[in-house]
Structure formats: C-alpha cells, structure tokens
Amino acid sequence: xxxxxxxxxxxxxxxxxxxxxxxxxxxxxxxxxxxxxxxxxxxxxxxxxxxxxxxxxxxxxxxxxxxxxxxxxxxxxxxxxxxxxxxxxxxxxxxxxxxxxxxxxxxxxxxxxxxxxxxxxxxxxxxxxxxxxxxxxxxxxxxxxxxxxxxxxxxxxxxxxxxxxxxxxxxxxxxxxxxxxxxxxxxxxxxxxxxxxxxxxxxxxxxxxxxxxxxxxxxxxxxxxxxxxxxxxxxxxxxxxxxxxxxxxxxxxxxxxxxxxxxxxxxxxxxxxxxxxxxxxxxxxxxxxxxxxxxxxxxxxx
Amino acid sequence: xxxxxxxxxxxxxxxxxxxxxxxxxxxxxxxxxxxxxxxxxxxxxxxxxxxxxxxxxxxxxxxxxxxxxxxxxxxxxxxxxxxxxxxxxxxxxxxxxxxxxxxxxxxxxxxxxxxxxxxxxxxxxxxxxxxxxxxxxxxxxxxxxxxxxxxxxxxxxxxxxxxxxxxxxxxxxxxxxxxxxxxxxxxxxxxxxxxxxxxxxxxxxxxxxxxxxxxxxxxxxxxxxxxxxxxxxxxxxxxxxxxxxxxxxxxxxxxxxxxxxxxxxxxxxxxxxxxxxxxxxxxxxxxxxxxxxxxxxxxxxxxxxxxxxxxxxxxxxxxxxxxxxxxxxxxxxxxxxxxxxxxx
Numbered sequence: 001x002x003x004x005x006x007x008x009x010x011x012x013x014x015x016x017x018x019x020x021x022x023x024x025x026x027x028x029x030x031x032x033x034x035x036x037x038x039x040x041x042x043x044x045x046x047x048x049x050x051x052x053x054x055x056x057x058x059x060x061x062x063x064x065x066x067x068x069x070x071x072x073x074x075x076x077x078x079x080x081x082x083x084x085x086x087x088x089x090x091x092x093x094x095x096x097x098x099x100x101x102x103x104x105x106x107x108x109x110x111x112x113x114x115x116x117x118x119x120x121x122x123x124x125x126x127x128x129x130x131x132x133x134x135x136x137x138x139x140x141x142x143x144x145x146x147x148x149x150x151x152x153x154x155x156x157x158x159x160x161x162x163x164x165x166x167x168x169x170x171x172x173x174x175x176x177x178x179x180x181x182x183x184x185x186x187x188x189x190x191x192x193x194x195x196x197x198x199x200x201x202x203x204x205x206x207x208x209x210x211x212x213x214x215x216x217x218x219x220x221x222x223x224x225x226x227x228x229x230x231x232x233x234x235x236x237x238x239x240x241x242x243x244x245x246x247x248x249x250x251x252x253x254x255x256x257x258x259x260x261x262x263x264x265x266x267x268x269x270x271x272x273x274x275x276x277x278x279x280x281x282x283x284x285x286x287x288x289x290x291x292x293x294x295x296x297x298x299x300x301x302x
Numbered sequence: 303x304x305x306x307x308x309x310x311x312x313x314x315x316x317x318x319x320x321x322x323x324x325x326x327x328x329x330x331x332x333x334x335x336x337x338x339x340x341x342x343x344x345x346x347x348x349x350x351x352x353x354x355x356x357x358x359x360x361x362x363x364x365x366x367x368x369x370x371x372x373x374x375x376x377x378x379x380x381x382x383x384x385x386x387x388x389x390x391x392x393x394x395x396x397x398x399x400x401x402x403x404x405x406x407x408x409x410x411x412x413x414x415x416x417x418x419x420x421x422x423x424x425x426x427x428x429x430x431x432x433x434x435x436x437x438x439x440x441x442x443x444x445x446x447x448x449x450x451x452x453x454x455x456x457x458x459x460x461x462x463x464x465x466x467x468x469x470x471x472x473x474x475x476x477x478x479x480x481x482x483x484x485x486x487x488x489x490x491x492x493x494x495x496x497x498x499x500x501x502x503x504x505x506x507x508x509x510x511x512x513x514x515x516x517x518x519x520x521x522x523x524x525x526x527x528x529x530x531x532x533x534x535x536x537x538x539x540x541x542x543x544x545x546x547x548x549x550x551x552x553x554x555x556x557x558x559x560x561x562x563x564x565x566x567x568x569x570x571x572x573x574x575x576x577x578x579x580x581x582x583x584x585x586x587x588x589x590x591x592x593x594x595x596x597x598x599x600x601x602x603x604x605x606x607x608x609x610x611x612x613x614x615x616x617x618x619x620x621x622x623x624x625x626x627x628x629x630x631x632x633x634x635x636x637x638x639x640x641x642x643x644x645x646x
Contacts, residue, residue: 149361151625156419164422168396188360191393195418196618205625207361242632246602249325251365261629 005031006296008289009063011084012075013037013044015160016098019270020073020282021048026269027286029293030071036062060084064091071292073285074099077162078169085121094292095121096285099162100169106177109287110134110230117295122288125181127277128152128189129174130284131204131238135260136182138227139208142219146252147209148184150174153192155199158275167191184208202276204262213255217245220258228262234287235280237265237273309544309551310514310521313347313410314340314537315498316566317377318389319522319529321353322591323574327367330376332569336525337380339561344552345537347410349387349522350377353530353591354622355414356388356395356403362624363394363591371406378407385409389440392422394622397429404433412468413459414440416620417447420455427462438496438520439467442621445475445587449487457491466494466520471509472591472621474502474531474584478512485516496520499535501527502584504576506535511543525558525566526573531583531590533574538562582608586615595624599631609634 008030010017017035024030035048040057048055056062063069064087072088073096074081081101088095097103104121107113111134116122124130132150139145152174163170171189178187194200221243228240241261248257264276271278316336321328333350340348352358352370359366377386387410388403389395400411411430413423420441430437439459444452456467469484476484481497488495497513499506499522510521523540527533538558544551576584579597583590588611596614600607613630614623 147361151362153623153626159422164419165424167392167422168398168425171393171396190360190362190622192620192622193393193416193419193422194618194620194623195416196620200617203626203629205362205628209361241629244628244632248361249365250361251359257361259625259628261625261632 005029006070006293007031007068008071008073009034009036009069010073010075011036011060011063013042013048014075015271016278016282017075018044018047019278020075020285021051021053022269023282023286024289025051027290029290034063034066034069036060060087069093070296071096071289073289078166089120096288096292097121097123098281098285100126100166100173102173106181107288108133108181109234109284110227111137111181113288113291117291124281124285124288125177126170126174127154127202127281128170128191128204129177130280131202131262131264132206133177133182134227134231135206135224135262136178136184136208138223139220139258140183142223143215144211145184145208146211147186147188147250148178148182149188149190149207150178151190151192151205152277153194153200153203154277155202155274156193156195157199158202158271158277159193185211199274201274202264202280204264206260206262208258209250209252209255213253215245215256215258224260235264235283236267237276237279239263306548306550309549309553310519311346312537312540312553313349313387313520313522314345314524315349315522315534316524316528316537317373318349318351318353319534320524321351322530322594323528323571325571325594326352326359326364328373329368330372333373333376334380335565336561337377337384339557339565341381341384343554343557343561345384346552347387348377348381348384349389349412350374351388354394355391356399358391358394371402374403374408375406385436387412389414390426391415391622392426397426400426400429401433404435408435410436410438412438412440413464414442414470417441417444417452417455420458423459424462427459427464431463437464439464440470440498441467442470442472443589444469444484445471445473445480449483452484453487453491456488460492464492466496467492468496468498468520469513470498471500472589473587474500474506474590475587476509477503477505478508481509481512482516485513485518489517494519496522498522500529500584500590501532501534501574502576502580502590506533507539507543510535510540511547514547525562526570528566528570528574529590531574531593532576532580536562579607579611582611586612588615588619589621589623591621592624592627595627599627603631603635605631605634
C-alpha cells in the first residue's frame with residue numbers, strides 16, 4: 001500500500017541533486033527516502049547524512065533494493081538515465097528526469113503538467129527551457145508563432161561539467177521543446193557563458209515572431225505578465241525585466257518581434273542565488289514531484 | 303644567401319567577419335566573385351559562414367538572407383587552390399551544423415569560445431577530427447585575460463585536438479605589446495599560434511605585425527578590412543606588409559588590392575573605420591559585433607550608442623550577448639525617463 005506521503009529518492013549527488021533534496025525536504029509532499037550516489041566519499045552524500053537523510057552509494061541498485069520507493073528524481077546524466085529508465089519503469093517507479101535524455105514527455109509545470117500527469121517518466125528539458133517555454137506558450141496563446149528563439153546567459157561558475165561537455169544537447173533539446181511544448185512552429189536555442197565576477201544572474205531572452213507579422217502588444221504584455229506570476233509561484237526569483245517590441249528583417253520578411261527579457265534569481269537553498277539556471281530546474285522538478293505525490297495519494301485513497 | 307622566412311598562413315574572412323557589416327545578406331554571386339578573386343591571388347584559406355559562425359542566423363544576431371550552406375558550397379565550387387574554412391561557436395552552432403558544412407565542402411574549422419570557456423569545445427574538436435577537418439581553436443575577447451590564463455585555455459584546446467590556437471582580439475582593444483606577450487605565452491603550449499585583429503583602436507595591422515614578429519603562424523584579414531566594428535586587418539595591406547617584411551609570401555599584392563577595389567568596395571554598405579562608436583568599442587573593450595546593434599537600439603530609444611557600449615563594457619559583456627544591448631538600452635532609457643521631472 002502506498003503510504004500517505006509517497007517515498008522519493010534522488011539519484012545523483014551533485015549540485016542539482018543536493019539542491020533538489022533541500023527543496024523536497026522543505027516541500028514535505030514526498031518522504032525523503034534515500035539519496036543515492038555511486039561514490040561513498042562524495043560530499044553530496046556526506047551533506048545528506050548531515051541532514052539526517054538515508055543514503056546509499058550503490059546508485060540505482062541501492063534504490064531498487066528498497067522496494068518501497070514511488071518516485072525517483074534522476075540528476076545524473078543523459079547517458080546514465082537512458083540505462084536507468086527501463087529499470088525504473090519495470091519496478092513501477094515514476095521517473096522525473098532532470099537530464100537532457102528526454103526518454104519521457106517534455107514537461108514545463110505552468111504549460112503541460114496535467115497532460116502528462118500519469119506518465120511513468122517525465123523529462124524536465126533544460127534550465128533555459130523551463131525559463132522561456134512558459135513565455136512562448138503565453139505569447140502563442142495570444143498570437144500563433146512562426147518562430148521562437150531563446151538565448152540563455154549563465155554565469156560560468158554555475159555551468160558544471162555536465163553542461164560544458166554536452167552543450168549541443170542543451171541547444172537541441174531546448175529548441176525541440178520550444179516547438180513541442182511551447183507551440184512555436186520553429187524553435188531555436190542559444191547559450192552563452194559569462195565569467196564575470198561577481199557572477200551574473202541567469203538571464204534569458206525570448207524573441208517571438210508571429211505568423212501574421214503583427215502583435216496585439218497589450219494582449220501579449222498581459223498574457224506574459226500573467227504567466228510570469230504563475231511561474232513565480234514555484235520559482236520565486238523568476239521575473240520579466242521588460243517586454244519590448246521591435247521590427248526586423250526575418251526569413252519570412254519584415255515582421256514584428258516581441259522581446260521578453262527574463263531573469264532568474266535562485267532561492268539560495270543550497271546553490272548561490274546567481275545559479276538561477278540550476279534553481280529553476282530543481283524548483284520545476286519539485287513542483288512536478290508535488291503533483292505526482294498528490295496523484296499517488298489520491299490513488300491510495302481510491 | 304639564406305632563403306626568406308615563410309609568411310604566416312593568411313585566412314581571409316571577408317565572407318564571415320564581413321557578414322556583420324553586410325547584415326548577413328551575402329548572396330551566392332558575391333561569394334563566388336570574392337572567392338574567385340582571393341583564390342586567384344593566392345590566398346590559402348577563405349572563411350565562409352554567418353558572422354556568428356555556423357547556425358548564427360537568428361533574431362539575436364541577424365537572420366541570413368541566404369543559407370550559409372549554399373554559400374559554403376558555392377565557395378568550394380569556385381576555389382581552385384584555397385581551402386574553405388568555417389567558424390563554429392559552441393552554444394550557437396552544433397556538431398550537426400559542422401557535419402553539414404563538411405558535406406558542402408568546408409575543410410578547416412575554427413572552434414570559437416570566450417577566452418575563459420575553452421572546455422565547452424571538447425565535443426566539437428572531436429567531431430572535427432572525425433570528419434577529417436583541420437581544427438583550430440579561436441579564443442574570443444582575448445584582451446580580457448592575462449597571457450598565462452589565456453595559455454591555459456589554449457592548452458585545453460590543444461589537448462582536445464586543435465592543431466593551433468588563435469588569439470582573437472574581438473574588441474580591437476589590444477596594442478602591439480598585448481599581442482606580442484600573448485603569442486609568446488601560447489607558443490609554450492600549442493604548436494601553432496594565430497592572431498585575429500580588429501581595427502577599433504587603429505592598430506589592426508600593427509598588432510598583426512607584432513604577432514608575426516613574436517612567432518604567429520596564422521593571421522586573419524578581410525578585403526577593405528570589411529568586418530565587425532572598425533573592421534579587421536585589410537588582406538591587401540597584409541599582403542603588402544608581408545612583402546615589405548621580406549617574407550616568402552604566396553600572395554599577389556596587386557591582385558588583392560584590385561579585388562578590394564573592384565570586387566568588395568562596390569557592394570560594401572559602408573567602409574568600417576574607427577569612427578566614434580567603433581573607437582568606443584576598442585576603448586571600452588566590448589565585442590565589435592555590438593556596433594550595429596547598439597546603433598540601432600540607440601536610435602530606437604533616442605540614446606547615444608556610446609553610452610550603451612560603455613555600460614556593456616562595465617558589465618563585462620562577452621561575445622554573443624547581443625540581447626544585453628536591448629537590456630542595457632532599456633535600462634538607460636528608463637533611467638533617463640525616470641530622471642525627468644514629472645509634469646504637474
């Protein structure tokens with residue numbers, strides 16, 4: 001029987017896994033079952049033990065051996081998640097994938113969480129995707145989009161080895177999600193690393209080109225502001241600095257372009273506030289976790 | 303008599319860096335004419351791509367009028383002896399775009415990162431080697447770090463498979479001594495060093511000469527200096543300089559000055575020059591490509607583009623952050639409007 005609070009496990013003890021652990025403990029929707037790594041001496045495991053959380057250094061095997069885990073958050077790598085996904089599904093465990101593996105449907109909480117509520121595996125896309133796709137959807141709901149392009153600038157210090165060695169995966173996965181989840185006919189993603197000291201906050205710029213070549217500016221502003229508030233419910237440091245309208249030569253002729261300048265200040269749970277890119281991923285995953293927990297609790301009652 | 307030392311290998315980038323002042327509107331006819339002229343004048347490498355490298359066509363940087371892959375193929379079909387190069391900036395272009403460029407005839411790839419972020423290029427160097435291309439590193443905004451730190455980044459690229467690494471003065475902010483000390487530092491860690499100059503402080507040719515004297519084996523130029531900001535070192539001037547330095551050069555100086563005058567000059571939208579805005583770029587140490595974007599947003603909001611450029615320098619903007627221009631311009635406009643007394 002599923003307990004009142006479903007049991008969760010986090011696979012991967014790096015920055016993302018640790019920050020997510022702090023968020024899940026604070027949210028209280030899921031019981032922090034186990035924090036799983038593969039290196040018994042890792043700092044992440046040591047920190048989790050310090051927080052009174054059960055740990056294992058046997059990775060996925062350590063989680064599966066427990067046989068009462070309902071949800072696993074995978075914060076390892078795309079390669080590792082492709083191996084783990086079928087084993088988790090066979091064990092009846094819901095997977096929330098924070099890697100760019102994209103085994104399951106792509107999810108942005110403020111856009112399509114309900115659509116994939118029962119999926120055995122959901123993918124959190126990328127930090128830039130979580131920051132910009134809500135706005136793509138908000139603009140597309142007012143005016144169909146021919147094209148949407150996002151540019152993420154993140155502080156060098158907040159780009160870990162995973163991001164650095166797989167930068168193409170970031171642009172590819174984000175561009176695809178702008179189309180599939182955001183609803184633009186064509187998506188493009190660009191990422192820039194900035195080493196300035198003190199580190200800059202994560203910044204995202206979204207450019208949107210309408211099918212019609214024109215925008216109802218007031219309607220776009222209202223829709224974006226409304227959506228920013230919805231995202232800020234689960235990512236408190238999320239804000240839109242400004243929305244500008246410009247006219248440019250595009251592949252489809254002279255067209256209006258909407259420009260949304262978005263900033264993400266991290267909550268500072270475990271990672272420093274400038275690392276909004278990591279914070280928005282863990283905050284979105286925690287939101288998805290809360291929804292899965294609610295569904296499992298309903299299932300237990302029924 | 304001892305034979306003259308060999309001139310460094312010249313890569314002409316009129317069709318890549320020059321894409322910035324052309325607002326990425328290059329046509330197949332223009333590419334064909336420029337490649338024919340450069341190839342005939344003995345230029346060994348010709349770079350063709352969107353100004354921000356493969357995949358650069360975007361709202362952020364400007365959309366290409368013609369698919370860069372078709373421009374690369376046209377260059378390949380035209381060149382008899384020259385090799386065709388492309389630029390790849392990880393984060394903008396991907397391994398897939400590189401494979402397409404290879405298929406359409408590119409032989410050389412310059413993989414470009416900000417001068418402190420070389421470790422995002424590992425997978426791209428691996429792909430370049432798999433594709434049988436000649437890979438070179440391209441460290442942008444090299445004025446922002448000291449020679450020793452730059453050499454560490456060059457060593458990373460060399461480890462990933464770069465045959466050599468370029469010092470890229472994207473902001474045109476260096477003086478000859480800066481070029482010399484960086485070439486010396488990089489020679490310790492990589493077999494071949496290159497230098498890419500911008501003329502924002504009027505020092506493109508002088509810096510390139512200093513780099514050659516310090517041991518650089520690759521240098522970049524553009525016909526008429528047609529490149530971002532105040533432009534690059536002019537290819538026809540470099541050819542003349544090689545002759546005057548007594549180097550053994552394959553370049554035909556007269557043919558290149560004809561190409562500059564008769565092929566490129568007629569289609570140039572303007573002559574890049576250290577005017578007050580591009581001088582500010584060199585002085586503030588910001589990316590040369592910001593020039594036209596700062597002018598456009600300055601005009602849109604009624605601001606002096608120099609104010610925008612100086613503020614971008616203060617915020618330590620790096621290559622590729624054109625969206626920050628919008629942000630800074632909006633901030634400056636808000637500040638100005640907020641400072642105005644509210645009418646009663």
